[in-house]
Amino acid sequence: MTWVKHKKIGIAEVYSLTDGMFRLDGGAMFGTVPRVLWEKKTIPDTQNRIPLRINPLLIQLHGKNILVETGMDDKSGEKFETMFAVKRDQSIFSSLAEIGLHPDDIDLVINTHLHFDHAGRNTNSLLEPTFKNARYLVSTQELHDATHTHERNRASYNAHNIEPILEQHLFDTFDGESEIYPELSVFPIPGHNLGQSAVRLESNGQVLIYTADLLPTSAHVAYPYIMGYDLYPVTTLEIRKHFFPQWHDEAALICPPHDPNWSWGRLEGNGKGGFEFVGL
Numbered sequence: 001m002t003w004v005k006h007k008k009i010g011i012a013e014v015y016s017l018t019d020g021m022f023r024l025d026g027g028a029m030f031g032t033v034p035r036v037l038w039e040k041k042t043i044p045d046t047q048n049r050i051p052l053r054i055n056p057l058l059i060q061l062h063g064k065n066i067l068v069e070t071g072m073d074d075k076s077g078e079k080f081e082t083m084f085a086v087k088r089d090q091s092i093f094s095s096l097a098e099i100g101l102h103p104d105d106i107d108l109v110i111n112t113h114l115h116f117d118h119a120g121r122n123t124n125s126l127l128e129p130t131f132k133n134a135r136y137l138v139s140t141q142e143l144h145d146a147t148h149t150h151e152r153n154r155a156s157y158n159a160h161n162i163e164p165i166l167e168q169h170l171f172d173t174f175d176g177e178s179e180i181y182p183e184l185s186v187f188p189i190p191g192h193n194l195g196q197s198a199v200r201l202e203s204n205g206q207v208l209i210y211t212a213d214l215l216p217t218s219a220h221v222a223y224p225y226i227m228g229y230d231l232y233p234v235t236t237l238e239i240r241k242h243f244f245p246q247w248h249d250e251a252a253l254i255c256p257p258h259d260p261n262w263s264w265g266r267l268e269g270n271g272k273g274g275f276e277f278v279g280l
């Protein structure tokens, strides 16, 4: 069964793509939430790892093909693939092919952040830009942090996904909220790290939000279900409390980047001041 799904958001065509599955430690994925609670939502394997999917997005707007995230690093070798149980049942390339697109057709790549499970196919096995006709958009803060790593964030960045793009001057950087088209913008959602951005598409009264790791999966929709990976978890909480009610009120289509089951869904009030994720 193919993962690829289509929606129309006003004048834009939107496709949910996939670059396969992987697994991360369930404890790390749910931070301070005890396993007895999170295992009601997802079932870990014998190594305590939970299933996650890589869900990039393709937006067709004003005649351009815009790729939100490039997928899972494919250049880090067998040990990496085993550690993260990488399963390439479908890929960003097979997903694009299903909608009649080749990597050369991509005009713009939006890197919400540069972690290996989000920007992993920025480059190919020859360490060339995978999307050679595209500009790559990333926040100034994120590009700085990804190239000046420290002991707490170093494992999340692999230079081979970043350096070749830098060397060929293909990155465009932005600060704060930035408009790409009147319908499409990127905006800061710090917490997971300092420089992460989300994507907002709004056309004819319809709103779509690509949440990046502010909401990695639908199982993380309760406010305190914040990843142990987050560098600034209280900031994540504040950003969630700022945006979740707004996205609920707008009936926005919410796209979590790692949900194993849902491409998108909506936030519904849970009657206790928080939200539930209803997949569509």
Ligand SMILES: [Zn+2]
Pocket (backbone or CB within 6 Å): 115, 117, 118, 213, 216, 257, 258
């Ligand atoms: Zn991620």
